[in-house]
Amino acid sequence: MLSHLRVSMIFAVCATWAGAADAELVCSPGAVGSLGGIAYDVVQVDDVAYVASGHGGLRMYDVSDRSAPGFIGSSLAPRATLALDVVDGVAYLACGDSGLRIVDVADPANPVRISELETIGDIMDVRVEAGVAYLTGSGVTGVLVVDVTIPSEPALIAALTSVRGGRGLDVEGDLLCVARGSSGLTTIDVSDPTAPVHLGDLDTPDSAERVDLFDGVAYVADRVSGLVLVDVRVPSSPAVLTTYPTRGVAWDVAVRGTHAYVADGSGGVLALDVSSPLAPVPTGTATTASRARALAVDGDGVHVANLQGGLVCLDLTAPGTPVQAGVFATPSQSMDVEVHDDVAYIADGGSGVWFVDVSDPRTPRPLGSLETPGFARGLTVDGVHVYVAASDAGVLVIDANDPAAPVVVGTFPMTAFADALAIAPPYLFVAEEGGAAVRVIDVSAPAAPIEIGAIVTPDAVHLVVRDGILYIAGGEDGLFLADVSSPASPTIIGSVNTPGYCRSVALDKGVAYIADSSEGVHTIDVSDPANPVIVGSHDTVARAFDVTVAADTLYVATDDAVVQVFDTHADGSVAFRGSVRLPNAANGVVAEGGIVYAAAASAGLQALAVKACAEPADLNSDGVVGSADLAELLAEWGARDGSSADVSGDGVVNSSDLAILLAAWG
Numbered sequence: 215m216l217s218h219l220r221v222s223m224i225f226a227v228c229a230t231w232a233g234a235a236d237a238e239l240v241c242s243p244g245a246v247g248s249l250g251g252i253a254y255d256v257v258q259v260d261d262v263a264y265v266a267s268g269h270g271g272l273r274m275y276d277v278s279d280r281s282a283p284g285f286i287g288s289s290l291a292p293r294a295t296l297a298l299d300v301v302d303g304v305a306y307l308a309c310g311d312s313g314l315r316i317v318d319v320a321d322p323a324n325p326v327r328i329s330e331l332e333t334i335g336d337i338m339d340v341r342v343e344a345g346v347a348y349l350t351g352s353g354v355t356g357v358l359v360v361d362v363t364i365p366s367e368p369a370l371i372a373a374l375t376s377v378r379g380g381r382g383l384d385v386e387g388d389l390l391c392v393a394r395g396s397s398g399l400t401t402i403d404v405s406d407p408t409a410p411v412h413l414g415d416l417d418t419p420d421s422a423e424r425v426d427l428f429d430g431v432a433y434v435a436d437r438v439s440g441l442v443l444v445d446v447r448v449p450s451s452p453a454v455l456t457t458y459p460t461r462g463v464a465w466d467v468a469v470r471g472t473h474a475y476v477a478d479g480s481g482g483v484l485a486l487d488v489s490s491p492l493a494p495v496p497t498g499t500a501t502t503a504s505r506a507r508a509l510a511v512d513g514d515g516v517h518v519a520n521l522q523g524g525l526v527c528l529d530l531t532a533p534g535t536p537v538q539a540g541v542f543a544t545p546s547q548s549m550d551v552e553v554h555d556d557v558a559y560i561a562d563g564g565s566g567v568w569f570v571d572v573s574d575p576r577t578p579r580p581l582g583s584l585e586t587p588g589f590a591r592g593l594t595v596d597g598v599h600v601y602v603a604a605s606d607a608g609v610l611v612i613d614a615n616d617p618a619a620p621v622v623v624g625t626f627p628m629t630a631f632a633d634a635l636a637i638a639p640p641y642l643f644v645a646e647e648g649g650a651a652v653r654v655i656d657v658s659a660p661a662a663p664i665e666i667g668a669i670v671t672p673d674a675v676h677l678v679v680r681d682g683i684l685y686i687a688g689g690e691d692g693l694f695l696a697d698v699s700s701p702a703s704p705t706i707i708g709s710v711n712t713p714g715y716c717r718s719v720a721l722d723k724g725v726a727y728i729a730d731s732s733e734g735v736h737t738i739d740v741s742d743p744a745n746p747v748i749v750g751s752h753d754t755v756a757r758a759f760d761v762t763v764a765a766d767t768l769y770v771a772t773d774d775a776v777v778q779v780f781d782t783h784a785d786g787s788v789a790f791r792g793s794v795r796l797p798n799a800a801n802g803v804v805a806e807g808g809i810v811y812a813a814a815a816s817a818g819l820q821a822l823a824v825k826a827c828a829e830p831a832d833l834n835s836d837g838v839v840g841s842a843d844l845a846e847l848l849a850e851w852g853a854r855d856g857s858s859a860d861v862s863g864d865g866v867v868n869s870s871d872l873a874i875l876l877a878a879w880g
Contacts, residue, residue: 258277268294272307314331329367337351345362347360374410379397414450420438435477439457443456460476472489548561548819566586567590575809611663624661631647633646643698666702678719708740717760731757737786766781844875
């Protein structure tokens with residue numbers, strides 16, 4: 215569920231095996247920028263680590279230099295990405311209740327979604343062997359067998375619904391083993407993938423989470439009981455060889471040669487010599503910044519996915535934290551907001567339009583209001599005139615020269631509800647609800663607006679006009695660009711489909727920033743309006759509803775009552791800076807004069823100040839991270855109200871924030 219989506223700080227553990235004589239693992243975190251997301255699984259191919267990062271989708275990192283791993287690219291998914299496998303330049307993603315997603319990662323910097331396969335239940339793990347993908351999951355899913363010889367056309371060829379509750383699986387030759395939580399380990403004959411045969415079962419001491427098959431032995435990560443080694447040379451009669459208790463909770467295991475590596479939760483990574491499977495011998499451990507959830511081993515590198523951290527270390531050299539500045543409660547639902555010359559203009563649904571003095575953002579003061587005949591959904595301001603999308607009442611033109619006594623001076627009726635507005639004087643662009651058309655209205659005479667043109671679009675939910683180009687957020691159809699230099703005959707000249715629901719667009723320096731609902735935010739190069747190109751993406755804590763950009767900073771309003779702040783870069787990438795929790799969902803957001811104003815539905819207008827700081831863990835801003843900051847964090851432990859101690863930006867002060875503070879100590 216999106217409500218559990220977290221934007222966490224990323225830590226790396228790139229551990230190099232030093233040999234039994236040294237009996238240690240060397241960990242070298244590296245700083246590479248903002249790479250939010252939970253890490254559930256990791257696969258390494260050559261010098262690239264592929265990470266299943268929950269609602270952050272698929273993330274890829276260059277690990278050729280293990281002391282300084284670097285972010286390469288990402289591909290978002292409609293639901294949490296829980297596990298993955300990578301074969302021949304193609305990534306297969308286990309995406310929970312949205313099933314299997316297949317992505318071309320031949321160029322990790324530019325991943326391309328190939329196809330999807332919907333399933334019943336949650337898909338928890340995937341393994342691919344010889345053109346066949348084996349899936350396991352919770353609920354009624356069981357084990358699914360999918361033909362992926364043509365990745366663009368995945369086809370379900372078999373299902374073994376009796377083997378339910380799968381957490382992880384692995385395949386070696388004709389044998390498939392499934393870790394089934396409290397149901398233990400199950401062995402399956404897949405010599406004929408179209409007709410899998412359930413061979414045997416083995417109850418494990420606790421809960422079988424993941425399994426790795428190597429040379430006739432199944433290595434089972436069995437949570438609190440540790441690592442269980444199972445003889446599967448006779449698959450119909452699997453037998454326990456031995457159990458090695460670990461210090462933490464065994465979540466995953468990977469075997470290479472004579473060594474098994476265990477992702478041991480709070481115990482970090484444990485290395486065991488398993489040259490004799492009957493008598494594993496510990497040879498080293500490595501602590502991790504947060505709970506080690508999954509790992510991959512390649513050569514002498516052990517790459518760890520931390521549950522609350524991820525794979526690499528976040529660069530925190532120039533972040534900042536937004537903090538609450540002031541609140542103005544409106545009677546209805548704040549749907550949209552604009553700020554000009556210290557006045558906030560609020561479209562407040564059933565109560566109409568409000569005018570608020572924000573010269574001191576800490577104490578917003580009402581100047582006046584105007585009840586509208588229809589539900590005020592959106593507005594735009596030009597000089598003394600405010601144009602309001604008033605649903606079934608069409609467009610209202612308000613003279614707000616005196617905000618204490620605003621007056622309706624003109625109206626423009628519409629056949630459908632007026633939904634979104636943009637203005638390039640003397641022309642007003644109005645989107646109809648449902649996107650039948652965008653109307654072009656001449657408002658040079660505000661008392662007598664006249665329609666002079668229209669653009670037919672599949673959908674239109676938000677509009678921005680700049681330099682003769684109208685940018686249309688087209689919902690499920692992505693972003694449209696229309697040439698409106700001749701307003702009487704506007705023409706769509708370019709478009710780009712986004713993976714989610716394109717709700718809002720903001721422009722800065724030839725880049726369009728898109729609020730793409732459950733798919734987070736995207737950056738699109740629009741320097742050539744006829745050929746817009748997606749150049750970057752970043753997940754958000756919840757569905758992204760609105761975006762605004764100012765002074766190289768992107769602000770994102772989400773439906774989980776959070777405003778997130780990102781730094782923008784010339785290459786189109788964005789880096790997470792911080793977030794603040796609001797009393798209600800943020801429908802709209804605008805930045806003006808160093809203050810961010812959010813239209814927070816029934817919570818009204820929220821004014822947020824963005825506090826710059828050199829280090830987010832320096833909570834008291836004394837220039838050093840130390841005991842005073844630790845005391846402040848502990849005093850805020852568990853807070854969920856946008857506390858400044860929530861340095862990870864995940865919405866709650868917890869262990870992830872403590873880990874960041876300790877990493878920055880001194």
